[in-house]
Amino acid sequence: xxxxxxxxxxxxxxxxxxxxxxxxxxxxxxxxxxxxxxxxxxxxxxxxxxxxxxxxxxxxxxxxxxxxxxxx
Amino acid sequence: xxxxxxxxxxxxxxxxxxxxxxxxxxxxxxxxxxxxxxxxxxxxxxxxxxxxxxxxxxxxxxxxxxxxxxxxxxxxxxxxxxxxxxxxxxxxxxxxxxxxxxxxxxxxxxxxxxxxxxxxxxxxxxxxxxxxxxxxxxxxxxxxxxxxxxxxxxxxxxxxxxxxxxxxxxxxxxxxxxxxxxxxxxxxxxxxxxxxxxxxxxxxxxxxxxxxxxxxxxxxxxxxxxxxxxxxxxxxxxxxxxxxxxxxxxxxxxxxxxxxxxxxxxxxxxxxxxxxxxxxxxxxxxxxxxxxxxxxxxxxxxxxxxxxxxxxxxxxxxxxxxxxxxxxx
Numbered sequence: 001x002x003x004x005x006x007x008x009x010x011x012x013x014x015x016x017x018x019x020x021x022x023x024x025x026x027x028x029x030x031x032x033x034x035x036x037x038x039x040x041x042x043x044x045x046x047x048x049x050x051x052x053x054x055x056x057x058x059x060x061x062x063x064x065x066x067x068x069x070x071x072x
Numbered sequence: 073x074x075x076x077x078x079x080x081x082x083x084x085x086x087x088x089x090x091x092x093x094x095x096x097x098x099x100x101x102x103x104x105x106x107x108x109x110x111x112x113x114x115x116x117x118x119x120x121x122x123x124x125x126x127x128x129x130x131x132x133x134x135x136x137x138x139x140x141x142x143x144x145x146x147x148x149x150x151x152x153x154x155x156x157x158x159x160x161x162x163x164x165x166x167x168x169x170x171x172x173x174x175x176x177x178x179x180x181x182x183x184x185x186x187x188x189x190x191x192x193x194x195x196x197x198x199x200x201x202x203x204x205x206x207x208x209x210x211x212x213x214x215x216x217x218x219x220x221x222x223x224x225x226x227x228x229x230x231x232x233x234x235x236x237x238x239x240x241x242x243x244x245x246x247x248x249x250x251x252x253x254x255x256x257x258x259x260x261x262x263x264x265x266x267x268x269x270x271x272x273x274x275x276x277x278x279x280x281x282x283x284x285x286x287x288x289x290x291x292x293x294x295x296x297x298x299x300x301x302x303x304x305x306x307x308x309x310x311x312x313x314x315x316x317x318x319x320x321x322x323x324x325x326x327x328x329x330x331x332x333x334x335x336x337x338x339x340x341x342x343x344x345x346x347x348x349x350x351x352x353x354x355x356x357x358x359x360x361x362x363x364x365x366x367x368x369x370x371x372x373x374x375x376x377x378x379x380x381x382x383x384x385x386x387x388x389x390x391x392x393x394x395x396x397x398x399x400x401x
Contacts, residue, residue, distance in 0.1 A: 008177060009081065010285065010369045011368050035285045035368060036129070036130075036286075036287060038082075061368075
């Protein structure tokens with residue numbers, strides 16, 4: 001079943017640290033948001049496989065912005 | 073009294089007015105970013121306005137109470153729950169040992185929530201304040217933001233806690249939250265005509281500026297001003313840029329400092345001096361709004377006021393704290 005990693009803070013995407021097809025564990029860091037001059041990890045809500053990366057470096061996020069689609 | 077189960081984004085011990093009197097030694101005053109919410113929260117639980125509480129930026133945190141007490145949650149609404157049930161903001165709440173308080177993410181408006189406990193948070197007083205200076209790594213709880221496992225005691229309170237639980241802030245005094253914050257500011261000390269053009273000041277006081285993602289307890293960075301902002305047309309982009317001046321002391325909190333073409337509002341943990349112009353200063357009564365501005369989302373506007381206006385606004389704020397109808401119940 002598909003699920004989506006959503007941004008948990010407003011800010012800019014600093015980097016995505018996974019690739020399409022990669023298997024990830026629950027709470028594994030998938031991306032990093034830069035806000036308040038601090039880097040904040042975006043953790044996978046569940047274990048799964050990266051299906052599609054929707055964001056690129058410096059994209060602006062708000063809370064709830066879709067970042068990465070995973071297949072559980 | 074309060075044990076951290078999830079440290080969220082940034083939780084700090086802060087009081088008000090912070091660490092006053094050490095800017096000459098390069099030490100920022102620190103203190104609550106939204107002093108209004110902290111002070112009201114303290115009054116709700118029967119503390120002095122300036123008692124130390126927890127400043128919660130961005131939400132996503134959880135606490136367990138290791139002793140019974142009375143708390144209030146003020147500031148931004150992060151949908152707080154105790155043991156899974158919703159609890160109100162701006163109201164004194166009795167908690168018992170083992171209760172779990174959880175805050176979700178920020179909502180439509182407001183970035184910082186404040187947790188006041190009856191008695192106040194008990195951390196060492198350092199140079200007259202319990203506030204954390206995050207960028208100096210001193211004050212507060214070990215000079216840092218809180219992390220999982222930290223357990224903070226509360227100071228003993230005077231008198232009985234009977235009857236305090238359920239006490240609320242009169243709704244008419246709940247601050248209005250928004251996504252476009254009007255900040256009243258006094259022009260100067262480095263403004264028109266010596267440093268900034270007439271057109272530049274007109275731009276400054278008529279333009280809605282977005283808050284950058286680079287906004288924290290030291291400075292809230294804003295969108296760039298145009299080249300026409302400056303009185304001096306030459307200088308280029310480096311050290312001769314017209315934003316550069318001989319080093320001078322910056323005002324404590326609220327100075328609008330421009331480096332290159334980028335304005336930043338210097339705030340709680342901000343620099344105490346430097347070599348860039350400060351074109352205006354947000355009045356004391358409006359400092360709280362900066363703390364509630366959401367980085368990378370909210371905007372600010374500046375309205376020119378006089379020193380007399382700033383003093384009047386401050387007196388009005390003081391009168392509110394002393395109003396007979398401030399609290400209900």
